[in-house]
Amino acid sequence: MAQDAVRYKVIVIGGSAGSLDTILKIIADASMTNNIFYIVIIHRKTSAESVLTDLLASQTTLKVREVEDKDAILPGYVYICPADYHLLVEDQNTFSLDSSEKIYYSRPSIDVTFESVAEVFGDSTIGILLSGANADGAKGLSKIKQAGGYTIVQNPLTADVDYMPKQAIELFKPDAVLNGDKMSALLKNLSA
Amino acid sequence: MEVSTVHDNEIDLLVASLAEIYGYDFSNYARASLKRRINRLLVIDRIPSFAELFYRIKNEPDYFTHAVEELTVNVTEMFRDPYMFKFIREKVLPVLATHPLIRIWHAGCATGEEVYSTAIMLQEMNLLHKSLLYATDINPSVIENIRRGIFPVSQMKQYSENYILSGGKKDFSSYYTAKYDFAKFDEQLKSKMIAATHNLVSDRSFNEFQLIFCRNVLIYFDKNLQDKVLNLFDASLETLGFLVLGAKENIRFSDIASRYVQSHNEKIWRKMQ
Ligand SMILES: C[S@@+](CC[C@H](N)C(=O)[O-])C[C@H]1O[C@@H](n2cnc3c(N)ncnc32)[C@H](O)[C@@H]1O
Numbered sequence: 001m002a003q004d005a006v007r008y009k010v011i012v013i014g015g016s017a018g019s020l021d022t023i024l025k026i027i028a029d030a031s032m033t034n035n036i037f038y039i040v041i042i043h044r045k046t047s048a049e050s051v052l053t054d055l056l057a058s059q060t061t062l063k064v065r066e067v068e069d070k071d072a073i074l075p076g077y078v079y080i081c082p083a084d085y086h087l088l089v090e091d092q093n094t095f096s097l098d099s100s101e102k103i104y105y106s107r108p109s110i111d112v113t114f115e116s117v118a119e120v121f122g123d124s125t126i127g128i129l130l131s132g133a134n135a136d137g138a139k140g141l142s143k144i145k146q147a148g149g150y151t152i153v154q155n156p157l158t159a160d161v162d163y164m165p166k167q168a169i170e171l172f173k174p175d176a177v178l179n180g181d182k183m184s185a186l187l188k189n190l191s192a
Numbered sequence: 193m194e195v196s197t198v199h200d201n202e203i204d205l206l207v208a209s210l211a212e213i214y215g216y217d218f219s220n221y222a223r224a225s226l227k228r229r230i231n232r233l234l235v236i237d238r239i240p241s242f243a244e245l246f247y248r249i250k251n252e253p254d255y256f257t258h259a260v261e262e263l264t265v266n267v268t269e270m271f272r273d274p275y276m277f278k279f280i281r282e283k284v285l286p287v288l289a290t291h292p293l294i295r296i297w298h299a300g301c302a303t304g305e306e307v308y309s310t311a312i313m314l315q316e317m318n319l320l321h322k323s324l325l326y327a328t329d330i331n332p333s334v335i336e337n338i339r340r341g342i343f344p345v346s347q348m349k350q351y352s353e354n355y356i357l358s359g360g361k362k363d364f365s366s367y368y369t370a371k372y373d374f375a376k377f378d379e380q381l382k383s384k385m386i387a388a389t390h391n392l393v394s395d396r397s398f399n400e401f402q403l404i405f406c407r408n409v410l411i412y413f414d415k416n417l418q419d420k421v422l423n424l425f426d427a428s429l430e431t432l433g434f435l436v437l438g439a440k441e442n443i444r445f446s447d448i449a450s451r452y453v454q455s456h457n458e459k460i461w462r463k464m465q
Contacts, residue, residue, distance in 0.1 A: 068440045069411045070222075070418070082440050088224035090414075096222045097411045097440050100229075100265040116224055 008150070008191050009075075009092075009124040011036055012117050014110030014140070016043040016132025018160025022180035023130065027078055028059040029184035035075035036191055038062070039117065041110045043134065044083055053080050069097045086112040089120045104136040114140025123148030126190060128183065129174075130154045132164030142172040150190060152176045152183060198230050202242045206230070209250055216260060216330075217393050220417035229263045236262065261331050265412065268302040269347070270309045271354035272407075273439050278359040279458050280403075281313050284434050288402050294323040295401045297428065299392060300409030301327040304338035305351075309358075310405070311381040312367060316360070320384055326399065328390035338387040341377040345370050392421045397428040404429055407438035407459075415445050422446040426463070435461045 011030075015023055023040060030038065042052065050066070056078060057064040064078045065071070071079075073093050081087040085097040086108050103109040110129070114137065117125055127144035129137045131154055145151045151174040156162035158179045168174060176186060198206075203226065211217045218226060230245075239245045248255045271277050288294045294314075298307040307327040314320040327338050352364035368375040390398070392409065404425050410418045425435055426448045435443070435452070437459045443449045452461040 068442055069438075070415055070445065085411075085440060088222075088228075090222060090224050096224055098225045098228070098265065099267055099408045099411065099438075100225070101267060112228070120224075 007124055008036060008126050010039060010117060010121050011126045011128065011187065011191075012039040012041070012114060012144075013128045013130065014041045014114060014137045015130035016106075016110075016134050016136065016161070016164055018131035019154075022154065022183065024056065024059055025181065026128070026183055026187065027056050027062070027064075029188075030060060030062060030078070032062060032076050037073060037075050038078040039081065039087070039113060040078060041081040041087065041108050041113050043106050043108070043110075043132070043136070056080065067095050067097065069095070071095045081108040081113060083108070088112065088116040092120060104134050106134060106136050110137035111140035115143045118143040118147040118149060121147075121149070125149035126152070126187070128152045128154075129165060129168050130180070131159035131161045133161045134164055135167050137164055138167040138171045141168050141174065145172055145174065150175050152178060152186065154183075155179045198227060198234070198242050200227075202246070203227060203230060206242075206246060206249065209246070210256075210260075213250060214253075214256055215394070216391070218263070220393070220414045220420075221412055222414055225265075225412055226263065229265070233259060233262050257332070261333060264330060265408075266302040266331065266334060268305045268408075269354065270305040270343075270351040271358045271360075272306070274354045274357035276436070276439070276458055276460070277309060277313065277354075278357070279455065279460060280310075280436070281317070281359050283455070284403065284460070285313065285317055285319065289317065289319055291402060292322065294319060294403070295326070295399060296323060296403045297326045297328070297399070297401045297405070299328055299390070299404065299406040299425070301329050301334075301338070301405075303334045303343070304341075304387070305343065306405060306407065307338065307385060308341070308343075308377055308381055309355075311385065312355070312360070313358075314384075315381065316362070320380075323384050325385045326401075327385055327387045330389065330391050332389050335387045335389060338382070338385060341379070341382050342374045343368075343377065345373050345375045348375055392424065393417065397424055399428065400430050401428055402430050402433045403436070404433070405436045407436065408441070410437065410441050419446040422448050426451075429463050431463055431465060433463050435463065437461075 053066045062078050066080045088096050090096045125144050127141050129141045153168045153174040154165045156165045207218045314323050355364045368377045454461050
């Protein structure tokens, strides 16, 4: 695994309905040790905005930041995609935001961020798709896989809402299909 | 349908040609978004290859106009970020009310929902009669829309909610007449609007304002172009005037930042000197 420690730079997590607990758990178990940063994309109503950042910040010693346009990308951070924007990575050092059309009725779109991260970070990417009632994320996760990254899908049998993980599994074969509470251990192994 | 996606060198080629042939310089647009827009253009217009897209843009001026409309993102709303509008209503407009003439610029105003929102607030505060609202965008067609003052009726429920959150007290539907799928807004609202094309990349400052809105436009620019455009706004803003950016935009990367003070928690900066 020593090789992988250098390899992964980013863990990007997408979730919709029923994904919050798993996200909180993954972030709570995350540690600073490896120069990794996290990106979290959750479908939500505009009003719930800073609540989510505060909630995540209360679970971890990592720095949690809701992204602003052209923010620098730094290891040791958990970046939250703001409501009502798509989140893109310009290059390995810079985020950018985009307020273009919703995709699958969603802005942020998980697909958009997954695809952008896959393109810029390639096989340094770990992508995770969680519970949700939406087709968003499946295609983007497959792009992460194509780029050589590691892909994890929440087990549809135990996900609160199975539609989103099912879409991914129907589209391609992810590297791991796991219950929400088993993800932290795998991530630890992958990035140890 | 799986379409080919453009490569970085193809984007460079397209950007160079747009500048050379049409004088539109996209070279300092944020690449990640521009790339998505080009890929999207291939899909929506069912163009099989970059080469064909490139040929059409170069040789068909009408297609070029259409392409620029689609490459730029024209998504907008009335009273988007209602609490920002509430701040303008309660804290900014009362300050401007003391001026004999209020000059406001909406830069990159898309189809005009934003400038109509401001006009509604001005009218409610009895300030519209002494205001001038400049509404500009790179795209000519969106300017047309402002002149017509017609917006999709399907959006009115959302806009009405935004309006109320922004501190609006009236019945929002009193501002328009609905006909089929469209809501035609009160003619009075546009009586003080001046709509024109203006390219923030290449056109200069054309007046001095007390209030400039430029929301969700800078996100499409790289930091260098953001700085250049912020300097253009600085040159177009009176001392003690206000600059309003989008909810996730900031002036902190620009050298103008030191002369501006941010209003608590809002993306509104006041020019101090
Ligand atoms: C996402 S819209 C923002 C609309 C509105 N201000 C809002 O926040 O709802 C971005 C607008 O910027 C315009 N734009 C892009 N590049 C521009 C340029 N170089 N000069 C002027 N307008 C530009 C686009 O045509 C589009 O209408």
